[in-house]
Amino acid sequence: MKLSRLVLLTLLWPLENGHTQGASHPPDNPKVIEATLVPPSLLSDSPATYPSDLKGESGEVSLELLVDETGQVAQVSVVDATNERFAQAAREAARHLSFNPATQGGQPVAVRLPFVYRFEPPAPPPELVRLRGSVRTRGTRRPLSTAALFVDGGPSPTQTDAEGLFTLELPPGVHALEVRAAGHVPQTFRETLQTGQELEVIYRLEPLTLSPYETVVRDERERTEVSRITLREQELREVPGTQGDPFRVVMLMPGVGSLASGASYPVVRGSQPAATGFFLDGIRVPMLYHLLVGSAVVHPDFIESLDFHPGMPSVRYGRLLGGAVEGHVRRPREQRLHATAYADLINSGVFVEQPFPSTGTSVSVAGRISYSALLLSAVANTLQQPGAGRVRANFWDYQARVEQKVGTARVRLFALGSSDGLGVRPDASTPSSEGGGLATRFHRVDLRGQSPLGGGEAELGLTLGLDDMGLLGEQGPQRVGEFALRQASVSARARWTRQLTPELGLTLGADAEHRRAALSILGTALPPGAREMDPSNPLQRPSTIALMSGAHVEFHWRPSPRWSVVPGLRADAYHLVPGLTHWAVEPRLAVRHALTEALTLKAGAGLFHQPPTVLLHVPVMDTLALRYGLQAGAQVAGGVEWKVSDVLELSTEAFFNPLWRTVELDLGQVAENYRRRGVGLPDPSARGLAYGFELMARRTLGRQWFGWVSYSFLRSRRWVRINRHDDMNRVVDQIEASVPFAFEQAHVLNTALSFRFANNYTLGTVVHFNTGRPESGEITSRSHRQGRDAQGQPIWVREDRDRVTRLAPFVRVDLRAAKSWTLEDFTLDAYLDVLNVSLQQEVLAYDYQRNVLADGTTQLERKPLRLPVILPMLGVKASY
Structure with a gap:
């Protein structure tokens, strides 16, 4: 502590002849000073430091200083001192004093003068107040690391740590703290600190843009497949027309055709929708959408990213003839509670996730229920006549996860399930009133463990499943019968991955699935198509047991930095009790070569097999159909990828898929073949071919907008036996011919764009175009031509399948508009998402009418059956 000093000039005299040595007292015979002596004046002070080992003492030190002609202190002598520690501090300080020198007769002279330092104990320092706090993003509660805090305009800020925390010690009083963080609006907070107080605060900064179009990719996998498109974050939830469901975005990808607008089961590269598999972290999801056109059966907040393989999927995807879609479950948050809730015109849902950091546990639950179906039921019921049945429709789903370190x-336990119901409930007051309906549901419980093993990473999984689809008959207040398809399954999977050398990686895996399926008939109702109960009919006492197992190996070889070679082999066994077994061996190869850092060539080929398929997954049917053998085909693809910039990617790919055996059934074929055990029925197998090419320009997440443009040219043919008809609608011949596949859409164009404006407004649009499917009569009407009956009157004659026309092309525009608000600790979103805001009517079939006019003549009329599929979604969502 610097202390006061006292200078006394009452005893001041010059030294003889300017000499700096000699006695410290005046000479006995001083000379008469002929000129006036001007004393020195202090030029630069040098306060003494209070000794740290002395507490509460005061004292004084008298010094005698020799100040030379330059004004510097040449000698320090202690005359008197209260304490030696004070004397030492005074001597040290006095050496650094500086004076304007004394003068005599105008000339500088050396003088001696007394100098006194007085020491007082320093005043105690003011007590500092501790200020603790965190800096977060307003609305999302996301911690802001490296945020800068400037105290009272000081130049040296304090920064927050990785968790957004900071600690300051400040004197009592009012302080201004300015907080700055990248991407956020700076803000100044004023705090009044009082002695003895410890204050904790939370500073929330307004983001410049809420949820900007950017994503943090964790553990991004190297692209080794020929065909893989990965979507994340807003690309999954903010695409117009998808109602926020990640799996619906697949419908806008290259290589994908559609059944109809709103029906989001993709037709991938000319295959049946059931030929494409949907997975959730390795779990096969049997039914993807409620009531076929409703929401997906998995809550969107559970999905972190989605991989779409339109062709050439890895060997880990087995028993598929088409593509693969896999959703990856979001990793649990490990720091704080997270919850969302939303409601719209279709359904409402909640998602809650609670971590327990002390035990390494995370619990997540989600559920949704539809009330729109109830509203539609209420509207339909108001139009019913008294005594008529009452329309009913509903659906719900659930997901729950417990993950433990x-x-x-x-280790993770994951359960999910879904239920749908649609039908007519009879009027309980009218015994003759009849009703019935369709109900579908499924449940999955999956236990998965992941752990380092043998220098690599191992994964084990066990899944229990239950699938149910039933037809219910009711009369009056009683249920008179139920026809149900039920299937229970147990599946297991294992995978081990290791990097053997820097250039070579290995993946080994195996999976098995045991299915026990049955057709159950209860009550007095008859099975579909039956006129009476027949104990010998296998439909009335059926059971099916099947075991499907497989193993696979895959190498990831990089012979040089520019080459990637991925050979793989998969082997599967399909066993249907009793004693029917089919084997399949599937070699596959994918090669990529980087010509430059931005330009990559890719190619691949492989074999693929799958059990017979029905249009969509139906419990029991795909197991029953194993008696018809396997479908088999190959996939060959090649293309180019060009990364123009960090956010712009261009790609093109051509494919050729020979299908040397297809068994693509409808429900009627399966039921009739099973009832008659195949006796007297034609072989349902065929052969086919699919080919085409795809183009995509994609602007990935970044800054204010994202989007893509995709074009697909798709051709798919089948060689089948068809009938020839004459002009009187008689079968005159039967030949084998090449016909267009029922789901073929030759040209498909999709444009998707989403832009985030200032003040957190979002606007996006999708434009979709496709050429119509063949009017083949399989899932739509059959083309007819004009003929003549025996009386010469015009009639409609069924067109031969290789000469059918196509449905009309279709153009659709979708729209999404949203606004986001940031509140203290949660965000609020309001959105309007409309599928087909352009109000276009899609032609799904034609009605061939034969009208007899008043004059007795006959007129033929072909009317398109149009359906304006418009799905508006107006909703709100709160996120905490």
């Missing part, structure tokens, strides 16, 4: 391993 066990050392370096992770």
